[in-house]
Amino acid sequence: MNDGNTGPCLADVQDFVPCTTPLPTLEAPLAGEVHLWFLDLGDLAGSLWNALGGSVVVATGQLRFARRFYLRLLLGAYLGLPGKSVQINRKQRGKPVLDASVHDSEIHFSMAKSEDKLLIGFSSTSHIGVDLEPVGRRAHDALGVARRYFSPAESRALAAMPASDIDAAFLRLWACKEAVVKASGLGIANQFARFTVNTDPSHPPRVVDFEDGPARDWMLALVRPESQFLGAVAIRGEVTGIRAYRLLAAELPVD
Numbered sequence: 001m002n003d004g005n006t007g008p009c010l011a012d013v014q015d016f017v018p019c020t021t022p023l024p025t026l027e028a029p030l031a032g033e034v035h036l037w038f039l040d041l042g043d044l045a046g047s048l049w050n051a052l053g054g055s056v057v058v059a060t061g062q063l064r065f066a067r068r069f070y071l072r073l074l075l076g077a078y079l080g081l082p083g084k085s086v087q088i089n090r091k092q093r094g095k096p097v098l099d100a101s102v103h104d105s106e107i108h109f110s111m112a113k114s115e116d117k118l119l120i121g122f123s124s125t126s127h128i129g130v131d132l133e134p135v136g137r138r139a140h141d142a143l144g145v146a147r148r149y150f151s152p153a154e155s156r157a158l159a160a161m162p163a164s165d166i167d168a169a170f171l172r173l174w175a176c177k178e179a180v181v182k183a184s185g186l187g188i189a190n191q192f193a194r195f196t197v198n199t200d201p202s203h204p205p206r207v208v209d210f211e212d213g214p215a216r217d218w219m220l221a222l223v224r225p226e227s228q229f230l231g232a233v234a235i236r237g238e239v240t241g242i243r244a245y246r247l248l249a250a251e252l253p254v255d
Contacts, residue, residue, distance in 0.1 A: 012224045016246040023247075026077040028107060028124050032240035034233060035122040036130070037074055038225035039247045041066045042116040067118055070247070071111055074120060078107055093187040095127075110182050112231070119223075119231045126237040129182030131175045133230050135168075142170040149192045150177070153209070157199040169199050171230065176205045176220050179234035184212075205232070 016038050029035045041063055072083035075098070079086065087099035098107060108123045112132040121130040139145050143166065146155040154173060158166055176197045181188050196209040197220065207218040219239040223231040225246065233242070 013226060015223075016225050016244045018248050019245050020248045020250045021073075022250070023073065023077040025080050026074075028078050028105070029122055029243075030240075031125050032238050033124070034128065034221075034235060034239055034242045036223060036225075036231075036233060036242060036244045037120045037122075037247055038231075038245070039070055039118040039120070040116065040226075041070070041118055044070070044247070044249045063113075063116055067111065067113060070118065071109070071120060074122070074247075075107065075109065078122065079103060079105055091185055093185060095182070095185040110179075112178070112182075114229060117226070117229055119225060121233050123235055126235050127183050127185060129179040129184070129234045131178035131182070131232045132225075133171055133175050135171070135228050135230050137171055138167050139170055139174075142166050146170065146173075151193050151196040151209070153196045154199060161199075165201070169201055172201065172205065172222065172232075173197055173199055175222070175230055175232035176234065179220070179232040180207065180218065183234045183236055207234075 016036075045062070045066060069083065072086040072088070075086045076083040087102040088096050089099045090096050096109070096111070098105065106124055108127045110121045110128045110130045112119045112130045114132040114134055117132060119130050119132040121128045143155070143159055146158050150158075150173070158169060158173070161169055177192050177195075178188070180195060180197070181191045184191070194211040195207055195215070198206055198208050205220040205222060207215045207220060209215050210218065217236050219235050219237070221233050221239075221242060223233065223242075223244060225231055225244070
């Protein structure tokens with residue numbers, strides 16, 4: 001597999017290396033390395049039906065099952081196990097983790113969904129958080145949401161922007177904050193205002209203030225797995241590289 005973009009920058013569509021199922025055993029991320037996987041569950045589910053000459057509409061329940069299935073598939077590939085053998089628990093505030101009584105590997109993961117798209121991040125050294133948002137998403141009252149839930153510095157920075165820039169800046173900020181909260185494992189409730197992310201779109205995202213420790217301990221990166229989706233990844237610790245992959249279904253032979 002080829003290296004993806006390194007450092008806290010924007011990994012674009014072409015940086016997601018295609019990988020097809022069935023997956024071989026995967027090497028776990030190296031120390032300081034992040035692996036990101038992007039999945040189009042509609043395509044993955046639809047490929048079989050297309051080969052059989054039919055069509056498929058993936059229902060909500062099927063998407064929920066598919067998300068769990070592919071998460072376990074990827075974890076199993078890292079652990080050298082069938083996906084069905086992977087056991088996942090949830091911490092007190094709901095963060096999913098490997099069952100330590102079954103698996104002795106230190107693989108941390110985070111999953112984010114948007115429509116039928118899925119972004120999963122993996123790390124061997126630290127808890128990780130990811131988020132995925134459609135770029136066309138608009139908050140009903142972005143400045144009102146920021147005043148209520150974001151830090152005062154973020155709210156002021158958004159309010160000072162030209163009106164035409166607010167929606168995109170808000171979306172980027174929201175994705176970054178979701179990723180940080182997921183990595184912290186504390187849950188979203190009352191956490192968004194406890195840290196500040198820079199809002200200047202001309203600079204890479206970074207945590208500039210954090211109540212529970214040094215802001216410099218955090219790494220943030222933006223990714224664009226598809227042109228219409230923006231992702232964010234956060235990890236508390238040094239990151240030396242990001243490797244990004246897109247999981248594709250193997251093409252089935254058609255008679």
